[in-house]
C-alpha cells in the first residue's frame with residue numbers, strides 16, 4: 353500500500369517540484385528579456401534609419417546688414433557664424449575669409465596689435481588681411497560681396513578672391529569689394 357509521503361513524491365515527480373517551477377519562471381523571464389532586447393534594438397535601428405546623421409553646413413551666401421552698419425576698421429561679429437570679418441577702409445567695404453592661407457587654421461583678431469594672428473604657426477596679417485609675418489604664402493582671401501535690392505550686403509563665401517604673390521591679384525575684381533558705400 354503506498355503511503356501518503358510516497359504519493360506526494362510521485363506527484364511532485366510527475367508535475368515538477370518547486371525547484372522546477374522556479375527554473376521555469378527564470379527561463380521564461382530570460383526568454384522575454386531576450387525578445388524584448390531584440391525588439392528594442394530593431395526599433396532603435398529603424399528609428400535611426402529615419403533620422404540619419406547629417407551635417408548641417410552653414411550657408412555660403414548670406415546677408416549681413418547695411419553698409420551703414422559697419423564702422424571704419426575690422427568687424428568681428430560674423431566670425432563665429434560665418435567665418436568672416438568685415439573690413440571698412442577709406443575706399444569702401446570688403447570681407448575677409450577667416451582662414452589662414454598657410455594651412456587653414458582660423459586666425460584671431462588681436463585688437464591691441466591691430467592684426468590677425470594665426471595660433472597654429474604664427475602667421476600675422478594686418479588689419480586688411482595682408483600677410484607680413486610667419487609662413488602664410490599670401491594675404492587672407494576675400495569673399496564675394498554685393499548689394500541686394502534693399503541695399504543690404506550679400507556675402508558669398510563660395511566665391512573667394514585671392515592675391516597670390518607673382519600672380520594676378522583679384523582684390524580689385526568686381527565682386528571683391530564694395531566701393532564708395
Ligand code: FES
Nearest residue numbers: 452454455470473
Ligand atoms: S595655419 Fe596659420 S600659420 Fe599655419
